[in-house]
Amino acid sequence: xxxxxxxxxxxxxxxxxxxxxxxxxxxxxxxxxxxxxxxxxxxxxxxxxxxxxxxxxxxxxxxxxxxxxxxxxxxxxxxxxxxxxxxxxxxxxxxxxxxxxxxxxxxxxxxxxxxxxxxxxxxxxxxxxxxxxxxxxxxxxxxxxxxxxxxxxxxxxxxxxxxxxxxxxxxxxxxxxxxxxxxxxxxxxxxxxxxxxxxxxxxxxxxxxxxxxxxxxxxxxxxxxxxxxxxxxxxxxxxxxxxxxxxxxxxxxxxxxxxxxxxxxxxxxxxxxxxxxxxxxxxxxxxxxxxxxxxxxxxxxxxxxxxxxxxxxxxxxxxxxxxxxxxxxxxxxxxxxxxxxxxxxxxxxxxxxxxxxxxxxxxxxxxxxxxxxxxxxxxxxxxxxxxxxxxxxxxxxxxxxxxxxxxxxxxxxxxxxxxxxxxxxxxxxxxxxxxxxxxxxxxxxxxxxxxxxxxxxxxxxxxxxxxxxxxxxxxxxxxxxxxxxxxxxxxxxxxxxxxxxxxxxxxxxxxxxxxxxxxxxxxxxxxxxxxxxxxxxxxxxxxxxxxxxxxxxxxxxxxxxxxxxxxxxxxxxxxxxxxxxxxxxxxxxxxxxxxxxxxxxxxxxxxxxxxxxxxxxxxxxxxxxxxxxxxxxxxxxxxxxxxxxxxxxxxxxxxxxxxxxxxxxxxxxxxxxxxxxxxxxxxxxx
Amino acid sequence: xxxxxxxxxxxxxxxxxxxxxxxxxxxxxxxxxxxxxxxxxxxxxxxxxxxxxxxxxxxxxxxxxxxxxxxxxxxxxxxxxxxxxxxxxxxxxxxxxxxxxxxxxxxxxxxxxxxxxxxxxxxxxxxxxxxxxxxxxxxxxxxxxxxxxxxxxxxxxxxxxxxxxxxxxxxxxxxxxxxxxxxxxxxxxxxxxxxxxxxxxxx
Numbered sequence: 001x002x003x004x005x006x007x008x009x010x011x012x013x014x015x016x017x018x019x020x021x022x023x024x025x026x027x028x029x030x031x032x033x034x035x036x037x038x039x040x041x042x043x044x045x046x047x048x049x050x051x052x053x054x055x056x057x058x059x060x061x062x063x064x065x066x067x068x069x070x071x072x073x074x075x076x077x078x079x080x081x082x083x084x085x086x087x088x089x090x091x092x093x094x095x096x097x098x099x100x101x102x103x104x105x106x107x108x109x110x111x112x113x114x115x116x117x118x119x120x121x122x123x124x125x126x127x128x129x130x131x132x133x134x135x136x137x138x139x140x141x142x143x144x145x146x147x148x149x150x151x152x153x154x155x156x157x158x159x160x161x162x163x164x165x166x167x168x169x170x171x172x173x174x175x176x177x178x179x180x181x182x183x184x185x186x187x188x189x190x191x192x193x194x195x196x197x198x199x200x201x202x203x204x205x206x207x208x209x210x211x212x213x214x215x216x217x218x219x220x221x222x223x224x225x226x227x228x229x230x231x232x233x234x235x236x237x238x239x240x241x242x243x244x245x246x247x248x249x250x251x252x253x254x255x256x257x258x259x260x261x262x263x264x265x266x267x268x269x270x271x272x273x274x275x276x277x278x279x280x281x282x283x284x285x286x287x288x289x290x291x292x293x294x295x296x297x298x299x300x301x302x303x304x305x306x307x308x309x310x311x312x313x314x315x316x317x318x319x320x321x322x323x324x325x326x327x328x329x330x331x332x333x334x335x336x337x338x339x340x341x342x343x344x345x346x347x348x349x350x351x352x353x354x355x356x357x358x359x360x361x362x363x364x365x366x367x368x369x370x371x372x373x374x375x376x377x378x379x380x381x382x383x384x385x386x387x388x389x390x391x392x393x394x395x396x397x398x399x400x401x402x403x404x405x406x407x408x409x410x411x412x413x414x415x416x417x418x419x420x421x422x423x424x425x426x427x428x429x430x431x432x433x434x435x436x437x438x439x440x441x442x443x444x445x446x447x448x449x450x451x452x453x454x455x456x457x458x459x460x461x462x463x464x465x466x467x468x469x470x471x472x473x474x475x476x477x478x479x480x481x482x483x484x485x486x487x488x489x490x491x492x493x494x495x496x497x498x499x500x501x502x503x504x505x506x507x508x509x510x511x512x513x514x515x516x517x518x519x520x521x522x523x524x525x526x527x528x529x530x531x532x533x534x535x536x537x538x539x540x541x542x543x544x545x546x547x548x549x550x551x552x553x554x555x556x557x558x559x560x561x562x563x564x565x566x567x568x569x570x571x572x573x574x575x576x577x578x579x580x581x582x583x584x585x586x587x588x589x590x591x592x593x594x595x596x597x598x599x600x601x602x603x604x605x606x607x608x609x610x611x612x613x614x615x616x617x618x619x620x621x622x623x624x625x626x627x628x629x630x631x632x633x634x635x636x637x638x639x640x641x642x643x644x645x646x647x648x649x650x651x652x653x654x655x656x657x658x659x660x661x662x663x664x665x666x667x668x669x670x671x672x673x674x675x676x677x678x679x680x681x682x683x684x685x686x
Numbered sequence: 687x688x689x690x691x692x693x694x695x696x697x698x699x700x701x702x703x704x705x706x707x708x709x710x711x712x713x714x715x716x717x718x719x720x721x722x723x724x725x726x727x728x729x730x731x732x733x734x735x736x737x738x739x740x741x742x743x744x745x746x747x748x749x750x751x752x753x754x755x756x757x758x759x760x761x762x763x764x765x766x767x768x769x770x771x772x773x774x775x776x777x778x779x780x781x782x783x784x785x786x787x788x789x790x791x792x793x794x795x796x797x798x799x800x801x802x803x804x805x806x807x808x809x810x811x812x813x814x815x816x817x818x819x820x821x822x823x824x825x826x827x828x829x830x831x832x833x834x835x836x837x838x839x840x841x842x843x844x845x846x847x848x849x850x851x852x853x854x855x856x857x858x859x860x861x862x863x864x865x866x867x868x869x870x871x872x873x874x875x876x877x878x879x880x881x882x883x884x885x886x887x888x889x
Contacts, residue, residue: 318751318784325777325859327749329784365699365751365784383795386699386753571710573726573865575717582718582874587814592888595769601845 004079007097010126011082017130018073024137026066031144033058038151038159045170048202051162089125165200168220168243180221180244181259181266188250189214191376193341194275194308205628205649206269207257212376213250217257217268218243225262230270231255252377254635256628267628269646271635278306278370278382280313285366288388294358300335302347302368302384309341311379313370315349319356320363330356333369341373353389364389414456415449417527417550423449424546428539440537447534450546454527457553461517461524519559523552605634605641606669613662616652624652641668690716690887692728693744695772697758700750700785703730704777705858708745714865715876716883720813733758738765743886747775747858752789759796766797766842771886772850779823779831779856786854793842797850802838809839809848812885814877820853821878823860831856847889851882 037054040046046054075081083098148156154169167183183203190196190213201207207215217228223239228246235246250272257268284301304313314336321328335349347368356364367386371379415423423446431439526549533542612626627649634642644665651658692709696702709728716724731738734757738744744765754762766772774793778785794800803809805819819837826835832854842850861876868874 318788320750320784325749327778327784329751331784363750365753367753385755386751388699571707571727571864573710573714573717575713575724575726578714578718578865580718580721582715584719587719588811592884595847595888 004100007079007083007086010086011076011079013126014073014076014082014085014130017134018070018076021073021134021137022066022069024134024141025069026062028137028140028144029065030058030062031141031148033061034159035144035147038148038155041158041170042151042155048162048164048166051158054159054162086126089129090121163200164202167202168218172220178221180219180226180261181264184217184219184259184266184268186268187216187218189216191374193373193375204268205653206271206631206646207250208271208273209250211250211252211272211274214247215250215270216245216247217259218245219259220244227260229258229260254632256632267625269628269632269635275372275374275378275380276307277380278304278310278313278372280304280368280370280382280384282366282368282384282387285387285389288390290390290392291353292392294353294356294360294362294391296353298351298353298389300347300349300351300366300368303344304339304347304368304370304382305344306370306372306382307343309343309373310339310345311341311371311373312336312338313345313347313368315347315351316367316369317351317356318365319358320365321359321361323361339370353391358391360391360393362391414452417453417523417546417553420446420450420453420530421543421546421550424534424539424543428543431539436537443534443537443539443542446539446542447531450527450531450534454524454531457520457524457527461520519552519556523549523556526552601637602669605630605638609645609666609669613666620652624649627652638668641665644668689723689725690743690883691725691741693738693741694728694730695738695744695746696730696732697746697748697752698734698755699753700748702746702748704749705747705775705862707862707864708747708858711861711863711865711868711876712879712883714868715874715879718868718874719877719880720884722883722887734761736761738770739768742769743771743773743883745773745775746789747777748785748789749777749783751784751787752792754792754796759792762796766844766849771848773853773882773886774850775853775856775858777856777858779825779854779859781832781834781836781854783831790840790852793850793852797842800840800842800850800852803841803848803851805838807848808889809851809881809885812881812888814881816878816881820855821875823855823857823875825856825859848885 034054037046037051037057041051080098080102083102087093087095087098152171154166154171158166158169165185165187168185170183172178186201186204186207187198188201188207188209189198190210194210196210199209207217209215219226220243222242223237223244226237226244228235228237230248230251235248237244237246239245251270252272252274254272255270257270259266259268280302281304282300282302284299289298300315302313302315304310314333316333317331319330321330334351335347337345337347339345347370351364351366356362358364365386365388368384370382372382374380427434427439427442427446434442526545530542530545530549533539533545608626608630612623612630615626616623627645631642631645631649634645644661645668648658648661648665651661692713694702694705694709713724713726713728716722731741731744733746734755738761762772774789776783776786776789780786790800803820810816810819820839822835825831834854836854839855840852841848842852857878861879868876
């Protein structure tokens with residue numbers, strides 16, 4: 001073997017040794033990191049976030065240290081450097097090896113150098129040097145491993161596989177009393193339908209989860225003497241080994257879980273997360289509709305979404321028939337689909353109006369309905385907006401789409417035309433026996449009654465025309481004003497509709513105002529004539545006009561009517577007349593006060609928060625409990641305040657500076673400033 | 687000081703105006719038995735209108751199915767949350783009827799579950815004393831509607847007080863007459879309305 005071969009072999013051996021050294025130093029760094037972390041967790045109880053980075057940190061330290069060692073050994077690739085390394089360990093070589101390895105074999109005296117190098121024993125010293133260098137990392141790694149082996153097993157598992165819920169694995173210091181209320185671990189298993197994973201919480205102040213989730217709370221120590229209350233209900237505390245536990249289902253409403261160990265207790269808030277009802281949107285029909293005939297089809301379309309999946313969906317209808325106080329109802333469903341847990345689905349169907357056997361005036365109330373898959377606390381049902389389909393009543397399109405309203409009561413103080421005729425006929429029969437002045441007086445009396453009735457007819461005419469019903473007739477009855485002729489009356493009526501005054505032809509192109517009021521105008525004119533005859537004591541001449549007026553009224557009565565629906569008459573109660581007119585013998589006594597101002601619950605929350613904060617300096621534990629109970633009550637009505645309060649509570653329990661969190665909670669409790677006084681404007685007493 | 691105003695709620699579905707004579711009759715009754723400063727005529731307020739927030743009391747009735755729109759539902763929740771008192775009466779007097787089914791569904795959906803009002807509730811002692819609970823109506827006693835005499839009213843509660851009162855007793859028919867006709871009755875059948883209004887204003 002010449003010097004080059006020897007250096008080549010030494011180079012391979014040193015390369016292997018460098019790799020081994022890098023590996024051993026890496027392992028030493030890795031084990032030392034884990035051991036230091038475990039010691040720190042044992043001593044201080046490292047947070048989960050820190051423990052979660054320990055293992056990656058150990059791997060990284062392995063890589064860094066191994067690379068560092070390899071970097072330092074990089075010259076092992078150079079034959080000259082290897083030869084020098086050997087020369088340093090074996091001074092007897094006297095640079096013969098370096099010279100022989102680097103010189104060309106053709107040079108003179110090379111053989112002598114080769115022989116000199118081969119004569120020296122250098123393997124053993126070099127091997128010894130390598131072994132010494134490997135001993136240090138082996139020692140460090142072994143010491144770290146031994147340390148990990150002798151640490152409590154819970155500590156090793158917390159470092160090896162850190163996970164939420166391993167707070168109870170942290171060992172209690174030797175000789176220290178076991179605190180059964182701190183720490184605790186909560187494990188929440190959501191209902192299967194949700195598909196959500198189970199989660200564990202270390203020493204929580206609040207436990208959140210879907211309604212009806214299975215919740216287990218565990219702690220150290222035996223169950224003996226422990227009690228647990230969920231709101232007003234007691235929970236059974238069971239023991240297993242060195243741990244106690246309680247099990248319950250997540251309630252529907254926020255509530256405080258109170259754990260008590262003798263005189264000590266602890267509050268934990270249960271914060272249920274509701275499973276939202278499906279959101280249903282009715283796409284078609286897009287708006288309410290009126291159908292002339294109960295025939296044809298209506299395409300129905302809806303979309304459904306849900307947070308954990310839709311179970312089924314369908315369209316639902318209610319048919320309302322009847323009017324007034326008598327209604328009948330039918331209901332049914334169509335287009336049901338099974339969504340099999342899809343988070344969104346479309347719903348389509350066709351509504352056949354003939355199949356519903358609808359009658360004129362019937363209403364169809366239509367909506368889409370969906371249920372979610374909540375088979376534990378549900379199912380929750382979501383509904384869409386409702387569309388109303390109406391079948392038009394007969395004749396509805398011949399006039400206007402309104403419902404009838406009763407005509408106003410008749411004026412009972414006015415004598416009918418028929419009665420006036422009877423009075424006039426009686427006067428005519430008695431006329432030969434009456435003195436003239438008596439005849440004139442009685443005829444005048446009938447004339448005045450005739451005038452009253454004419455006024456009522458005039459009111460009807462002008463009320464139809466939308467004009468002031470009093471104006472024309474009051475003017476007509478004014479003795480100082482000349483009475484209007486029928487032609488003048490018709491012109492006035494026509495003018496009220498802005499039709500014009502030229503077309504007054506009853507036979508041909510009569511105007512709408514004349515057409516509508518023709519019969520009543522005939523009666524009105526006849527009454528004028530009858531009135532004039534009666535005023536000059538000519539009952540016999542008045543009677544034909546009166547009979548003509550009656551005939552016209554009869555024809556008007558038989559005419560087809562339109563009753564316009566409007567607002568019902570507003571009854572104004574005469575308060576002064578009826579005030580305290582009722583018997584109050586059975587009324588209860590006692591003073592009454594207006595109820596509290598609106599949103600008093602928010603004000604109460606602010607007061608409770610201020611009270612708890614005032615307690616904070618003197619009794620922090622009690623203050624935190626007060627804040628916890630306040631948070632329970634605030635979760636539903638004021639979630640923003642509850643969330644801010646939760647952060648403040650966590651800061652206080654962790655011993656951190658909670659000033660900023662408390663300030664945020666205080667601002668949230670105050671709410672947005674009210675722009676105006678709202679709620680009840682009534683604030684009187686009586 | 688503002689006058690108490692009887693508010694009839696107008697909703698988009700159904701026949702909200704089925705009892706037009708009730709407001710005047712109850713206003714008459716309130717004036718007849720109390721010193722409450724009451725407006726002489728009732729008003730109609732759309733359920734979705736922000737004007738509703740100006741009034742502490744509202745009355746809702748009808749025969750037909752009730753389906754609130756989103757705006758109506760949101761306004762109702764806001765109004766109840768700010769202290770409003772809703773009095774709902776089933777004009778059908780029929781627990782199997784569409785009004786009952788739909789309006790109770792809508793109220794439960796918007797405001798929360800309904801519970802029976804116990805017959806010793808302060809509601810029955812707030813002015814007159816109704817020891818037996820809600821007074822029966824002629825519709826119940828004559829076997830109309832569902833042919834039941836309902837022992838209890840129902841309610842949605844808020845912090846221990848009634849926020850929404852629901853009746854199947856058809857007070858809308860019982861009280862639906864002109865106040866001038868009250869003189870023909872030996873016993874005024876509208877007295878319970880005073881209790882409802884006084885409870886709404888004081889509880």
